Amino acid sequence: MNAPTVSAQLDVPFYQPVGSECELFEAAWRQQLPVLIKGPTGCGKTRFVAHMAARLGLPLITVSCHDDLTAADLVGRHLIGDGATYWSDGPLTRAVREGGICYLDEVVEARKDTTVVLHPLTDDRRILPIERTGEVLEASPDFMLVVSYNPGYQHVLKTLKPSTRQRFVAMSFDFPQPEVEHAVVVRESGIDAGRAKQLVTLAGQLRRLTGYDLDESVSTRLLVYAAKLMAAGMAPLTACRTALAEPLTDDADTLAALLAVIDTQFAA
Numbered sequence: 358m359n360a361p362t363v364s365a366q367l368d369v370p371f372y373q374p375v376g377s378e379c380e381l382f383e384a385a386w387r388q389q390l391p392v393l394i395k396g397p398t399g400c401g402k403t404r405f406v407a408h409m410a411a412r413l414g415l416p417l418i419t420v421s422c423h424d425d426l427t428a429a430d431l432v433g434r435h436l437i438g439d440g441a442t443y444w445s446d447g448p449l450t451r452a453v454r455e456g457g458i459c460y461l462d463e464v465v466e467a468r469k470d471t472t473v474v475l476h477p478l479t480d481d482r483r484i485l486p487i488e489r490t491g492e493v494l495e496a497s498p499d500f501m502l503v504v505s506y507n508p509g510y511q512h513v514l515k516t517l518k519p520s521t522r523q524r525f526v527a528m529s530f531d532f533p534q535p536e537v538e539h540a541v542v543v544r545e546s547g548i549d550a551g552r553a554k555q556l557v558t559l560a561g562q563l564r565r566l567t568g569y570d571l572d573e574s575v576s577t578r579l580l581v582y583a584a585k586l587m588a589a590g591m592a593p594l595t596a597c598r599t600a601l602a603e604p605l606t607d608d609a610d611t612l613a614a615l616l617a618v619i620d621t622q623f624a625a
């Protein structure tokens with residue numbers, strides 16, 4: 358087994374570590390282990406993977422999974438052109454052949470047959486049998502499979518089977534602690550430290566709001582949106598209503614409760 362090669366790249370997307378997740382990911386990469394990342398929407402999963410791919414100098418192929426996604430969409434299919442059929446690699450096959458990270462975002466959304474093609478890739482065989490062509494591809498030493506999903510809003514039926522999930526090392530993400538989230542908001546939006554602090558405090562208050570019909574609470578992504586609106590000159594109250602309340606709910610009572618918290622924090 359060849360060891361994967363690492364070459365650093367200059368253009369690394371900003372990612373503020375929360376714990377030792379960068380070291381963990383790099384260790385998994387060096388040992389050719391597939392990684393599963395779980396956590397709520399907007400907590401930094403996608404950014405983390407983009408950051409790590411750039412840091413390790415790896416191409417990144419991202420597939421946003423949805424309920425129509427089939428194994429053929431990942432592996433490839435025969436296409437017709439110039440009167441003849443030819444084989445076209447899917448994104449997974451490309452990464453397996455050429456090396457790099459194949460990142461399946463919201464993997465539990467994909468149709469059940471897709472997990473079957475992942476199994477032989479995620480044990481020490483590291484192979485991808487392509488049924489349609491009879492080819493059995495051995496993964497490049499630089500190939501890494503990363504999947505993510507949000508355990509919060511999935512239906513009970515939409516979860517990974519134990520036989521699938523036990524093939525990954527799994528990392529749990531959540532909204533970062535206030536100091537880290539503060540650094541993210543400042544860096545991503547350019548607003549001043551004081552305003553960012555107010556926003557992060559507000560996020561904590563909104564996340565503690567219970568007893569309302571909220572599937573998910575304010576994400577770091579939405580905080581960054583609010584901060585960007587403020588950076589563009591919007592009044593804090595308007596920015597927070599637009600970015601931190603309206604996207605979360607359509608229910609009038611829930612909206613009123615969110616707005617009340619926002620008003621308390623930002624009433625000038």
Ligand SMILES: Nc1ncnc2c1ncn2[C@@H]1O[C@H](COP(=O)(O)OP(=O)(O)O)[C@@H](O)[C@H]1O
Pocket residue numbers: 371372373374375396397398399400401402403404405533541545577578581
């Ligand atoms: N730890 C972090 N470092 C840098 N940016 C972050 C971090 N966490 C969240 N963000 C910000 O939140 C946004 C949403 O994160 P993203 O990775 O798309 O979330 P997810 O994939 O978990 O839904 C990013 O675009 C970035 O602005």
Ligand SMILES: [Mg+2]
Pocket residue numbers: 399402403404462
């Ligand atoms: Mg994402």
